[in-house]
Amino acid sequence: MDHAIIITGGSQRLGLALAKALHSKLTPVIITYRTERASLVELKNLGITCVQADFSSDEGIAAFSQYVKNHCSSLSAIVHNASDWLAENTETPPSLIMKAMMQIHVQTPYQLNLAFQPLLERFHQETNRAANVIHLTDYVVDKGSKKHIAYAASKAALANLTLSFSALLAPKVKVNSIAPSLLMFNIDDSDSYKEKTLKKSLMQIAPGEMEGVEAVQYLLKSRYITGHTLHLDGGRHLA
Numbered sequence: 001m002d003h004a005i006i007i008t009g010g011s012q013r014l015g016l017a018l019a020k021a022l023h024s025k026l027t028p029v030i031i032t033y034r035t036e037r038a039s040l041v042e043l044k045n046l047g048i049t050c051v052q053a054d055f056s057s058d059e060g061i062a063a064f065s066q067y068v069k070n071h072c073s074s075l076s077a078i079v080h081n082a083s084d085w086l087a088e089n090t091e092t093p094p095s096l097i098m099k100a101m102m103q104i105h106v107q108t109p110y111q112l113n114l115a116f117q118p119l120l121e122r123f124h125q126e127t128n129r130a131a132n133v134i135h136l137t138d139y140v141v142d143k144g145s146k147k148h149i150a151y152a153a154s155k156a157a158l159a160n161l162t163l164s165f166s167a168l169l170a171p172k173v174k175v176n177s178i179a180p181s182l183l184m185f186n187i188d189d190s191d192s193y194k195e196k197t198l199k200k201s202l203m204q205i206a207p208g209e210m211e212g213v214e215a216v217q218y219l220l221k222s223r224y225i226t227g228h229t230l231h232l233d234g235g236r237h238l239a
């Protein structure tokens with residue numbers, strides 16, 4: 001596949017919306033998924049390549065990396081969307097929570113960006129346009145989180161990868177972060193939690209997946225933005 005776009009964690013929520021919005025004949029989308037879901041049928045019917053990948057081990061990262069190298073001649077973009085929102089809890093040792101958070105939010109983007117550098121640079125060689133790397137971080141990078149300590153620290157490390165990789169890969173590849181505070185709730189979020197969370201921002205809405213999709217499309221269309229973070233936070237920093 002030429003000029004493919006990779007979206008990790010593409011079988012639900014933001015990743016699923018991104019896959020459907022970005023897929024085209026000129027830029028075929030490859031999504032990774034860990035869990036079998038009904039959405040995969042719809043994606044495959046659209047011609048989207050769905051690759052099962054569990055990034056909780058370095059072997060899982062390497063296996064996906066090899067798949068891409070075997071099937072792709074160039075990459076126009078990779079969106080590092082896959083993520084676990086783990087809270088500290090009494091059942092899981094802190095060492096394992098931090099290990100899991102750093103594995104999915106830091107090891108995976110770090111190892112895949114280095115592995116795919118030649119494929120991203122080949123896109124630039126073929127089109128004279130910069131390829132793109134996008135890291136999905138989080139508002140808590142700048143504030144921390146007392147209930148998701150390891151999660152926030154790992155997202156902060158991911159935000160730092162944006163700075164390093166944008167300097168390393170320029171001008172052939174642009175690298176940016178998107179930092180939402182709230183895009184969409186989870187199915188098990190209580191009404192009281194939703195009410196409390198909405199009040200944390202000035203806009204007081206959960207904008208939905210398309211807010212994230214449009215931010216990704218803006219970065220993909222830009223020829224100049226690199227090393228930056230788009231904050232999708234509804235003015236929470238001023239609330």
Ligand SMILES: NC(=O)C1=CN([C@@H]2O[C@H](COP(=O)(O)OP(=O)(O)OC[C@H]3O[C@@H](n4cnc5c(N)ncnc54)[C@H](OP(=O)(O)O)[C@@H]3O)[C@@H](O)[C@H]2O)C=CC1
Binds near residue numbers: 008014036185
């Ligand atoms: N939703 C929101 O309001 C906010 C989202 N964000 C960030 O935006 C991004 C998208 O959010 P959202 O759509 O809610 O994400 P999800 O919580 O739905 O996670 C996306 C996917 O990540 C995959 N994933 C998790 N761990 C692994 C792993 N070890 N290996 C492979 N895949 C894995 C899951 O795959 P599977 O389901 O197949 O197991 C899941 O479908 C995330 O990076 C998130 O941190 C930031 C702030 C707010």
Ligand SMILES: Nc1nc2c(c(=O)[nH]1)N=C([C@H](O)[C@@H](O)CO)CN2
Binds near residue numbers: 180184185
């Ligand atoms: N991987 C995920 N990360 C985050 C999620 C999520 O559902 N999956 N959700 C949030 C929340 O929206 C939080 O920002 C406010 O409730 C944060 N990160």
